[in-house]
Amino acid sequence: MTSLLQRSRPSNLVTHSGSVCISCLARLRQQLPGNHATTIAPLPLLPTTALFHSRSNGNATSKFKSSSNSRNPSGGSRQQYDAKSSSSSAPRGHKALKAIVRKPSRMMLSERVARAPPRTSSPPLRSGNKQSKSFDRRPEQAVDTGGGMNRRQFKLRSDDKQQYSRESQQRVRDLKEATSRPSPSRFQQRPAATSSAPAGKHIGEAKDYGEGEKGERRLAAAKLDSEAAVAKKTYTRPPIRRFGQMKHIASLDHVSSRTREITHAAEEQFNSFETFDLLPQTLEALYKDGLSGLEDFAPTPVQSLVIPALLDKNPAPPLKPLPTDPTKYKKPADPLDPDQFYRKDTPPSEPTQPFKTYLIAAETGSGKTLSYVLPLMDTLKRRELHQSSLLAASASTHSKILSQQGSWMFDIPGPPITQDTTVGKPFAVIIVPTSELVFQVGTLLKKLSYTIKLRTEMISKDFSGAVIRSRLFRSSTPDIIVGTPFMLDRITEANPQMLHRTSHIIVDEADSLFDRSFSPLTAPIITRAINLEKLILCSATIPKSLDAYITKKYPACNRLVTANLHAIPRRIQLQVIDVNNNLYRGNKLDACTHLCHQILKDQTEPGYAKRIIIFVNERETTDEVTTRLQESGFNAVSINRDSDSRKILESFTGERENSTAEEEGSRKGGVRILVTTDLASRGVDTKNVKNVILYDVPYTSIDFIHRLGRTGRMGRRGRAWILVDKGSNQEYVKEVRKTMFLGQALI
Numbered sequence: 182m183t184s185l186l187q188r189s190r191p192s193n194l195v196t197h198s199g200s201v202c203i204s205c206l207a208r209l210r211q212q213l214p215g216n217h218a219t220t221i222a223p224l225p226l227l228p229t230t231a232l233f234h235s236r237s238n239g240n241a242t243s244k245f246k247s248s249s250n251s252r253n254p255s256g257g258s259r260q261q262y263d264a265k266s267s268s269s270s271a272p273r274g275h276k277a278l279k280a281i282v283r284k285p286s287r288m289m290l291s292e293r294v295a296r297a298p299p300r301t302s303s304p305p306l307r308s309g310n311k312q313s314k315s316f317d318r319r320p321e322q323a324v325d326t327g328g329g330m331n332r333r334q335f336k337l338r339s340d341d342k343q344q345y346s347r348e349s350q351q352r353v354r355d356l357k358e359a360t361s362r363p364s365p366s367r368f369q370q371r372p373a374a375t376s377s378a379p380a381g382k383h384i385g386e387a388k389d390y391g392e393g394e395k396g397e398r399r400l401a402a403a404k405l406d407s408e409a410a411v412a413k414k415t416y417t418r419p420p421i422r423r424f425g426q427m428k429h430i431a432s433l434d435h436v437s438s439r440t441r442e443i444t445h446a447a448e449e450q451f452n453s454f455e456t457f458d459l460l461p462q463t464l465e466a467l468y469k470d471g472l473s474g475l476e477d478f479a480p481t482p483v484q485s486l487v488i489p490a491l492l493d494k495n496p497a498p499p500l501k502p503l504p505t506d507p508t509k510y511k512k513p514a515d516p517l518d519p520d521q522f523y524r525k526d527t528p529p530s531e532p533t534q535p536f537k538t539y540l541i542a543a544e545t546g547s548g549k550t551l552s553y554v555l556p557l558m559d560t561l562k563r564r565e566l567h568q569s570s571l572l573a574a575s576a577s578t579h580s581k582i583l584s585q586q587g588s589w590m591f592d593i594p595g596p597p598i599t600q601d602t603t604v605g606k607p608f609a610v611i612i613v614p615t616s617e618l619v620f621q622v623g624t625l626l627k628k629l630s631y632t633i634k635l636r637t638e639m640i641s642k643d644f645s646g647a648v649i650r651s652r653l654f655r656s657s658t659p660d661i662i663v664g665t666p667f668m669l670d671r672i673t674e675a676n677p678q679m680l681h682r683t684s685h686i687i688v689d690e691a692d693s694l695f696d697r698s699f700s701p702l703t704a705p706i707i708t709r710a711i712n713l714e715k716l717i718l719c720s721a722t723i724p725k726s727l728d729a730y731i732t733k734k735y736p737a738c739n740r741l742v743t744a745n746l747h748a749i750p751r752r753i754q755l756q757v758i759d760v761n762n763n764l765y766r767g768n769k770l771d772a773c774t775h776l777c778h779q780i781l782k783d784q785t786e787p788g789y790a791k792r793i794i795i796f797v798n799e800r801e802t803t804d805e806v807t808t809r810l811q812e813s814g815f816n817a818v819s820i821n822r823d824s825d826s827r828k829i830l831e832s833f834t835g836e837r838e839n840s841t842a843e844e845e846g847s848r849k850g851g852v853r854i855l856v857t858t859d860l861a862s863r864g865v866d867t868k869n870v871k872n873v874i875l876y877d878v879p880y881t882s883i884d885f886i887h888r889l890g891r892t893g894r895m896g897r898r899g900r901a902w903i904l905v906d907k908g909s910n911q912e913y914v915k916e917v918r919k920t921m922f923l924g925q926a927l928i
């Protein structure tokens with residue numbers, strides 16, 4: 182105790198009146214039992230703040246005196262002392278001492294901290310702790326004084342906080358790096374939700390440790406999400422080029438890259454016609470008649486895609502009986518109002534169609550006709566073979582029974598009583614918009630059916646009623662009929678049972694046949710086929726209107742679309758001629774005639790008579806242009822209502838004629854020129870036409886595609902010119918040229 186008092190130098194220290202002085206403390210300790218002195222004597226050296234009386238004025242003054250050498254008079258045995266002294270009567274001043282002793286003071290706590298083993302990291306103080314909050318407000322330099330436990334604690338906490346903050350910031354930086362990594366898809370390039378969140382909010386506040394951890398977890402989850410999204414989006418959508426003018430009259434949509442992948446996979450898998458598993462007679466017919474005169478027999482991309490999808494080896498399902506109610510066949514007042522599909526109040530069509538629907542869409546001149554004709558004929562032939570094998574089996578059992586019973590005269594069966602229910606009931610109907618196309622497709626069918634042995638017939642305005650009647654309603658019914666919607670609608674409306682056996686309906690040039698003018702004729706034909714199994718729509722262009730129609734009417738439609746749909750192949754060169762230049766001075770007729778002269782003279786088709794197709798927007802212009810060209814000595818013809826268009830087109834669809842050396846480049850009559858509106862722009866297989874002139878700028882991209890599609894067919898090269906004047910949309914033409922040059926799809 183003496184040493185304690187000596188060390189404390191009480192004479193130098195003062196405190197306020199409410200506390201106790203060191204001398205009082207010494208006196209108090211003297212009253213303690215003897216062994217207590219030994220308990221409190223070996224006090225450790227502690228940084229402390231002592232409280233002393235101010236004897237001079239007795240006012241309540243407090244002074245914080247901190248020294249690293251000062252000793253704390255109290256120690257770990259204070260509680261012992263307190264326990265012992267609580268029973269003893271203490272003077273008034275000592276009550277305050279008791280209060281200090283009972284309540285753990287800062288000094289006591291600091292002592293504990295000082296004795297505690299050094300921690301590498303201490304948990305931050307709880308946010309609810311008032312004491313810690315008060316310490317938080319202290320300036321940093323107060324920590325260096327090392328005076329009290331709380332300051333130490335603050336120091337420790339502060340160090341930990343800094344360390345934690347540093348680590349967290351590093352983690353945030355890492356995550357930011359990971360989430361903002363350049364990704365293959367443009368969708369991935371959007372800033373990740375977490376990286377945009379203020380990271381400091383979670384990290385900078387040490388008291389929000391939980392929050393910070395949560396924030397980290399959120400960041401980690403976002404990182405995982407973004408990585409999953411990258412893994413999910415394996416393909417990159419090509420940038421969509423939407424030029425101003427083209428966007429303005431946009432009518433077509435883009436082909437997805439997924440479609441491209443499917444087409445390429447089909448091309449790789451089915452690289453020859455043998456890989457399709459067609460009947461031998463179908464293959465023979467194809468090689469002998471379908472592609473006769475061609476050197477290359479490989480299937481085109483659309484054929485690789487479509488033939489396997491349409492090929493059907495199943496026998497025909499049993500037929501549904503004809504409806505007894507004749508009103509079922511009656512055409513509704515408004516059989517197909519195209520607008521109804523775009524109205525919001527129109528209920529969607531039944532989700533389950535009784536038949537399968539397919540949409541074949543591929544670029545012009547890519548062999549779409551053969552892609553649906555081959556599987557159709559093959560399927561019908563298979564069914565015919567299956568049927569005849571069944572008949573043969575039943576005939577053999579019948580003859581067996583007869584032989585077992587003995588051939589009595591009266592046992593011989595009589596001739597079968599036939600109700601000729603099959604008359605005029607084709608298995609398949611192909612609908613095309615014009616009689617020229619009826620002839621073109623019908624000719625191909627006839628060629629193939631010669632070897633396959635199926636009966637095919639054509640119906641169009643080119644044939645008289647008597648011819649059509651005999652073709653349809655004679656004893657042996659045709660297997661396939663190809664006709665225009667006008668003729669087919671009239672015939673099937675009068676004889677609805679004609680379509681009772683029809684299992685396949687093909688709508689070629691579907692975008693035309695489902696437009697406002699044709700759909701009231703096309704749709705009823707489809708609804709009359711009550712045993713329909715497959716509805717196949719075919720087109721080189723899918724306008725948005727057709728897309729919407731199919732989506733609403735046939736939601737389960739199987740879309741077989743090739744990668745280059747809506748793109749004009751680069752093998753077709755398009756040149757723009759401005760007729761406002763000094764040479765023509767705005768005269769389109771002059772420009773057109775001069776261009777035909779130039780084509781005649783160039784050496785592009787040596788040995789052959791050249792062919793040119795000129796497309797105009799209005800029917801009246803056809804006569805104007807044809808007359809002018811004829812006056813200039815050219816062999817020009819136009820297609821109009823009165824002309825025999827089939828005959829005219831034959832000379833453009835057939836093989837090229839040779840030209841003599843004298844005629845070459847000099848005889849204008851040697852060049853065949855066809856002047857036409859869009860009548861000849863769809864489906865006509867002008868495979869040997871190399872030159873196309875667009876006298877007027879087409880109204881839409883669809884017209885552009887079909888008109889330019891009359892040249893450069895099936896991999897051949899083609900040339901096209903477009904005449905533009907003051908009234909033409911030159912900006913649009915520029916955009917089309919640019920898109921063609923880039924090999925992209927028109928919209």
Ligand SMILES: Nc1ncnc2c1ncn2[C@@H]1O[C@H](COP(=O)(O)OP(=O)(O)OP(=O)(O)O)[C@@H](O)[C@H]1O
Nearest residue numbers: 479480481545546547548549550551721864866895
């Ligand atoms: N695999 C093939 N190999 C070579 N030529 C083919 C092949 N398939 C079809 N063809 C030929 O390609 C030409 C164009 O075929 P088709 O008329 O069916 O084209 P398309 O895609 O219907 O064109 P459009 O959209 O203009 O109607 C025809 O002369 C046809 O004989």
